[in-house]
Amino acid sequence: MMLQNRTIARPPLSEVEATARWLALLMLAIGLHIFEASLPSLGPWFKLGLANLVTLLALALMGPRAALSLAIGRVVVGSFFIGTLFTPTFVMSMAGALSAAAVMIAAWRWIPGVGLVGVSLLGAVAHMLAQFISVEYLFIRQPALFYALPPLLLLSCISGWINGALAGYIAGRLGHENNSEKN
Amino acid sequence: MRVSLNSQRTVCFMCAAATMCAMPSLTYSLPPRQSMRQALKGTWADRLLLLALLTCIAAAWYLIQAAVAAGPVVADIYHGDTLLASYPLPQQGKAPIHFHVEGELGLTEVVIDAHGARIVSSPCATQRCVLSGAHQHAGDMIACVPNRVLVALRGSGNRAFDAVVE
Numbered sequence: 001m002m003l004q005n006r007t008i009a010r011p012p013l014s015e016v017e018a019t020a021r022w023l024a025l026l027m028l029a030i031g032l033h034i035f036e037a038s039l040p041s042l043g044p045w046f047k048l049g050l051a052n053l054v055t056l057l058a059l060a061l062m063g064p065r066a067a068l069s070l071a072i073g074r075v076v077v078g079s080f081f082i083g084t085l086f087t088p089t090f091v092m093s094m095a096g097a098l099s100a101a102a103v104m105i106a107a108w109r110w111i112p113g114v115g116l117v118g119v120s121l122l123g124a125v126a127h128m129l130a131q132f133i134s135v136e137y138l139f140i141r142q143p144a145l146f147y148a149l150p151p152l153l154l155l156s157c158i159s160g161w162i163n164g165a166l167a168g169y170i171a172g173r174l175g176h177e178n179n180s181e182k183n
Numbered sequence: 184m185r186v187s188l189n190s191q192r193t194v195c196f197m198c199a200a201a202t203m204c205a206m207p208s209l210t211y212s213l214p215p216r217q218s219m220r221q222a223l224k225g226t227w228a229d230r231l232l233l234l235a236l237l238t239c240i241a242a243a244w245y246l247i248q249a250a251v252a253a254g255p256v257v258a259d260i261y262h263g264d265t266l267l268a269s270y271p272l273p274q275q276g277k278a279p280i281h282f283h284v285e286g287e288l289g290l291t292e293v294v295i296d297a298h299g300a301r302i303v304s305s306p307c308a309t310q311r312c313v314l315s316g317a318h319q320h321a322g323d324m325i326a327c328v329p330n331r332v333l334v335a336l337r338g339s340g341n342r343a344f345d346a347v348v349e
Contacts, residue, residue: 083308088328088329089309089328089329111228111232112228113226113227114228114229114232115225115226115228115229116222117222117223117225117226118225118226118228118229118232118233121232121233121236122232135326135328139263139331140263140264140326140328140331140333141263141264142333142335144259144261144324144335144337145324145326145333145335147247147251147322147323147335147336148322149247150240150241150243150244150247151244153236153240153243154237154240154244157233157236157237157240161223161225161233162223164222164225164229165219165222165225166219166222168217168222169217169218169219169222172216172217173216
C-alpha cells in the first residue's frame with residue numbers, strides 16, 4: 001500500500017531509449033565476437049573485424065564514451081562465452097579492442113574531413129599493431145614476431161576499409177530511421 | 184567451455200546492471216544517408232590516410248624482407264625469450280627434424296622438412312598454430328601464444344647467396 005502512494009522518479013524517455021539502444025549494440029557486438037571466434041580461421045592473427053564494426057557504429061551514433069565502454073563490455077562478456085577469459089587470447093582481444101577504440105575516437109574527433117571509412121581503417125591497423133605489441137611484450141618477447149606484421153597490416157587495411165563503408169551505410173540508415181520515427 | 188544457463192544469466196544481468204549504472208547520458212548525431220558504393224569511396228581524408236598507411240606498410244615490408252630474407256632459409260625455434268634451436272630447412276629427400284618444445288601448457292612438436300616448418304601438435308585450446316600449416320619463406324612465422332612457442336623463418340644472412348634463384 002505504501003508503495004502505491006510513492007512516486008518513483010523516472011529517467012527521461014530519451015535516456016532510457018539511448019541506453020536500450022546501447023545495450024542492443026552491445027548484444028550485437030557480443031554475438032559477432034562469438035561468431036568471429038567460431039569461424040574457420042582465416043589465418044592465425046586475422047579476423048574480419050565485424051565486432052569492431054559495432055564499436056564504430058556506437059562511436060558514430062552515440063559518441064566516444066559509448067564506444068569505449070562497448071568495446072570493453074563485448075570483449076569481457078564475449079570471452080565468457082568463448083571460454084578464453086583471462087587467457088592470452090583475451091589479453092590480445094582486449095588490447096586490440098581498447099586501442100582500436102581509442103584510436104578511432106581520436107581520429108573521429110581530431111582528423112578534419114575524415115569519414116567512417118578512414119576511422120575504421122585506422123582502428124583496424126591499431127587493432128593489429130596492439131595485438132602484436134602486447135604479445136611481443138607479454139608472451140613471446142621476440143622481435144622476430146614482427147616479420148609477419150606487414151602482410152597482416154595490409155589485410156587489416158582492406159577489412160578496415162570495407163567495415164568502415166558498411167558502418168557508414170548502416171549508420172546512415174539507422175540515423176534516418178530514428179529521425180523519421182520521431183517526426 | 185560449458186557455462187550453466189544460470190551463471191550465464193547472472194553474468195548478463197550483472198553486466199547489464201553495471202552498464203545501466205555507469206552509462207552517461209547519450210546523444211545522437213546523424214551521419215548522412217548514403218549508398219554502399221558511395222560509402223566505399225570514402226572522403227579525401229580517408230583516401231589520403233589509406234595512401235599514407237600503404238606507403239608505410241610497403242616500406243616496412245621491404246625493410247623487413249631486406250633484413251631477413253638473404254640466404255637460405257633457417258628456422259629459429261623460441262620459447263618465450265629464449266632461442267632453443269636453429270635449423271636450416273633440410274633438402275628434398277633428407278630426414279625431417281622433429282623438435283619438442285616444453286611450453287607453458289605442455290609439449291609442442293615442431294617438424295622441419297623439405298616442405299618447410301610446421302607445428303604438428305600443440306596442447307593449446309585454439310590449435311591455430313597447427314592449423315596454419317607449413318611455412319617455408321623467410322619472414323614467415325608460426326606462433327602459439329598460449330604455449331609461448333614461436334617458430335620464425337629467416338634467411339641465414341649470407342650475402343653471397345643473394346643472387347641465387349630458387
